[in-house]
Amino acid sequence: MHKVFGLYTGTIMSAHVSTAARTRSHALQQRAEHFFPGGVNSPVRAFRAVGGAPPFVERAQGAWLTDADGNRYIDYFGSWGPMILGHAFPPVVEAIQRAARDSASFGASTAGEADLAERVVACYPAIEKLRFVSSGTEATMSAIRLARAATGRKIIVKFEGCYHGHADGLLVKAGSGVATFGIPGSAGVPEEVAHLTLALPYNDLSVVESAFAAHPKAIAAVILEPVVGNAGCIPPAPGYLAGLRALTAREGTVFIVDEVMTGFRVALGGALELYGIDADLVTLGKIVGGGLPVGVFGGKRVLMDLLAPLGPVYQAGTLSGNPLAMAAGIATVSYLQHNAAQVYPRLEATARAVAEGVAAEAARAGVSLTLNRVGSMWTWFFTPGPVTNYDQAARSDTAAFGRFHRAMLDQGVWLPPSQFEAAFLSTAHGDAEVQATIDAARGAFETGITGYSL
Numbered sequence: 070m071h072k073v074f075g076l077y078t079g080t081i082m083s084a085h086v087s088t089a090a091r092t093r094s095h096a097l098q099q100r101a102e103h104f105f106p107g108g109v110n111s112p113v114r115a116f117r118a119v120g121g122a123p124p125f126v127e128r129a130q131g132a133w134l135t136d137a138d139g140n141r142y143i144d145y146f147g148s149w150g151p152m153i154l155g156h157a158f159p160p161v162v163e164a165i166q167r168a169a170r171d172s173a174s175f176g177a178s179t180a181g182e183a184d185l186a187e188r189v190v191a192c193y194p195a196i197e198k199l200r201f202v203s204s205g206t207e208a209t210m211s212a213i214r215l216a217r218a219a220t221g222r223k224i225i226v227k228f229e230g231c232y233h234g235h236a237d238g239l240l241v242k243a244g245s246g247v248a249t250f251g252i253p254g255s256a257g258v259p260e261e262v263a264h265l266t267l268a269l270p271y272n273d274l275s276v277v278e279s280a281f282a283a284h285p286k287a288i289a290a291v292i293l294e295p296v297v298g299n300a301g302c303i304p305p306a307p308g309y310l311a312g313l314r315a316l317t318a319r320e321g322t323v324f325i326v327d328e329v330m331t332g333f334r335v336a337l338g339g340a341l342e343l344y345g346i347d348a349d350l351v352t353l354g355k356i357v358g359g360g361l362p363v364g365v366f367g368g369k370r371v372l373m374d375l376l377a378p379l380g381p382v383y384q385a386g387t388l389s390g391n392p393l394a395m396a397a398g399i400a401t402v403s404y405l406q407h408n409a410a411q412v413y414p415r416l417e418a419t420a421r422a423v424a425e426g427v428a429a430e431a432a433r434a435g436v437s438l439t440l441n442r443v444g445s446m447w448t449w450f451f452t453p454g455p456v457t458n459y460d461q462a463a464r465s466d467t468a469a470f471g472r473f474h475r476a477m478l479d480q481g482v483w484l485p486p487s488q489f490e491a492a493f494l495s496t497a498h499g500d501a502e503v504q505a506t507i508d509a510a511r512g513a514f515e516t517g518i519t520g521y522s523l
């Protein structure tokens with residue numbers, strides 16, 4: 070019988086951040102609850118899934134976050150992905166400052182938009198033309214509209230546990246906060262809209278074949294996270310992505326690869342490069358904006374030219390291609406392009422060391438844990454595993470994950486506050502951070518085991 074991480078209730082001996090030392094954060098949370106539902110502007114930040122009050126961040130540098138009480142934490146969520154070069158990376162800061170001196174927004178075209186687009190296209194051969202928007206949600210929503218217009222079909226296939234932002238049709242059996250809070254689908258989404266989305270188990274080509282058979286010539290798009298990050302990290306099975314590409318091509322269905330999390334992270338050219346696949350449309354976000362709000366949807370010219378003002382599909386945005394966001398994106402992407410040969414091997418080595426190091430501590434302590442990792446994104450699932458789809462991820466002991474999260478936080482290690490969110494690291498993480506994280510995990514597992522019967 071496997072062991073489960075034992076009850077953790079608060080302070081552990083080696084902790085250097087105690088709950089009592091977060092008094093200012095507590096006060097700020099109470100104030101925030103007055104203004105924002107749950108005190109937050111995005112649900113997972115409320116820490117409801119792991120318990121305890123969220124620290125309020127005051128500043129960050131490199132791999133480290135500093136909270137409102139002056140406590141420091143090693144950051145393993147990196148603003149949920151964008152901060153691949155670490156916080157306040159000097160070339161990015163300088164680029165934003167330079168751009169801001171010329172005004173924060175024009176609502177008119179600038180050269181910077183094509184400068185960043187040129188870099189995106191160079192890294193993503195599947196993208197012939199693109200549009201910048203301000204979030205991943207906007208990107209996927211627009212890609213779906215384009216797919217429906219191009220095919221004249223209505224049904225969308227997505228996969229359980231994948232999260233593509235919070236547009237109505239994409240919240241069905243979604244990951245991220247929807248999975249975190251066990252919401253089957255969002256209230257406020259009309260049944261008629263939800264019925265146009267088929268949510269299928271990930272990593273199973275046969276169910277996609279069956280869906281095509283059951284809905285002949287009716288499926289406009291298949292959209293997926295090529296490596297799931299929003300149900301925790303779940304890699305694609307060998308041949309799965311290529312199989313989806315072949316099926317969608319056969320059926321005249323638009324294949325949308327949502328690389329908002331994986332883009333520029335699992336490789337410079339994202340999962341498309343890593344797994345050697347093509348797509349009709351690709352969505353990007355996070356890293357492409359260098360920490361500022363940017364989304365991208367792009368792909369085959371014949372699809373993109375359906376957009377207004379060339380074609381009949383409408384999409385627009387006052388802050389699309391915002392000059393500060395373009396400047397931060399150019400600084401980030403150009404750094405990655407010029408230093409890819411060092412950046413990606415370093416991310417791989419550091420991520421492997423910390424992810425496997427913590428997993429080894431768990432094994433030593435008799436704690437049952439499954440590690441899934443692709444490059445610098447990973448998840449420690451509190452289940453014997455394997456975890457190849459959302460159903461298996463959902464078998465994790467989320468209460469144990471919550472105890473682990475609190476124990477780590479109290480030792481200065483800030484993990485994503487949900488079992489169903491991937492951890493990320495940056496080029497600023499090094500040996501010292503890795504060792505401190507492994508030591509903290511040992512402390513957490515030992516306390517869980519010595520303090521409580523299992």
Ligand code: HOZ
Nearest residue numbers: 111113114149245246299
């Ligand atoms: N849904 C986001 C991560 N998958 C969370 C965004 C946030 O809370 O900032």
